[in-house]
Amino acid sequence: MMIVTNPMKKVSDIMTDNLNNGNPKLKNVDPRKLVVLMELIKKAEGKSIDELLPLIISTNKKLQEQNLTFTKDESEIMIDILTKNLSPKEKAQFNMLRKLMLK
DSSP: OOOOOOTTSOHHHHHHHHHHTTOTTTTTOOHHHHHHHHHHHHHHTTOOHHHHHHHHHHHHHHHHHTTOOOOHHHHHHHHHHHTTTSOHHHHHHHHHHHHHHHO
């Protein structure tokens, strides 16, 4: 998976770069999902793990209301982008919580 990143960029800029550079995993994403994903990324900017989880849950509810779900690839991209600026410790915590949620 190729995620275009630059440590000095904001998370929303990373998402835009991925869209503009033709990330193959984003190429065929339903435009409605992209809108929801961009909203999530903008809201998540600078948030802690404790603040990210409720945003992700509310985003999933919003998708369900539109009878949409993220594919595994779409979810991976979303998580990669959202956790890009987290410290290694925060990433580990996030991944642990994510695994618990998937059980």
